[in-house]
Amino acid sequence: MAHQKEKAIFHDYIHSKNLRHSEQRMQILDVFLKAERHLTVEELHKLVQKKNPSIGMATVYRTLKLFVDSGLCRELKLNDGITRYEHLYGHEHHDHLVCTQCGALVEVCDAEIERLQEKLARSHGFKIQSHKLELYGTCKKCRH
């Protein structure tokens, strides 16, 4: 079974917080790790139900929170108001290009922009903890 590192991280997190393992959590983690990125809660719930139909939405919500807290994934809140979750472990930091026509999501990163952000914040006395950069526009396909 793959994703040993991620499972170890979750395992350690569960223990460090004196929480318990459960069949459901392991199943949800398994499905989440195998899935593509940028899943909504509903999408994940549907995938999980294929494996275990008795797992409820509430459990998926609760478990995703644990994933976030453990550092396995992060919430992505785009302008459409729908919260998506994307893998974090083993993935470089990145920002997003969002196609406003087809909804395509492209991950991008630019070290120079990051540097200038730091500088900009510093010049206003801020110390950055995190940032959010989303570029909304049309992708090549949708313009042709």
Next chain:
Amino acid sequence: MAHQKEKAIFHDYIHSKNLRHSEQRMQILDVFLKAERHLTVEELHKLVQKKNPSIGMATVYRTLKLFVDSGLCRELKLNDGITRYEHLYGHEHHDHLVCTQCGALVEVCDAEIERLQEKLARSHGFKIQSHKLELYGTCKKCRH
């Protein structure tokens, strides 16, 4: 009475869409223009009620949408999930520094970052329509 330009914009918008003027819309516009930026719907509703207690929340929601469509203001959706509205007319484009401790909002702009964003998008075949850049961190005050 100040803000003639903004009122003319709204007036023109209303006419162009074959909508109607109303006492309530004018009162809400007046209060909005006088207020500081970054108002939530609830905050604006409270301010408006001081002038006309009968104005309901729904009308404030509806009217703010008109303001956005007319170009007078824009929605600002930060990570806390609360939608704020900020003045647009007569204000330069800007991004935001957000203090995660005290909630302070600082407006910033960096032409070089904007330029690099364009370039980054272009290199992936995207044509940018809008962007969102928020830098979360701690302000000087909160660190001392």
Next chain:
DNA sequence: TGATATATTGATATTGATTATCATTATCTG
């Protein structure tokens, strides 16, 4: 000006996403 068509309002219901509650069940620890 007055009648008519229709946009607007405010109260309330509804939606959709998320969180809280709670009785039942499962897991861990000794």
Next chain:
DNA sequence: CAGATAATGATAATCAATATCAATATATCA
């Protein structure tokens, strides 16, 4: 294995935002 308690799933509650609808206000035209 037993006891303590965390987790689950169903459901209710919450919260922001939107839709509905009867009553009212506004614009237009005769």
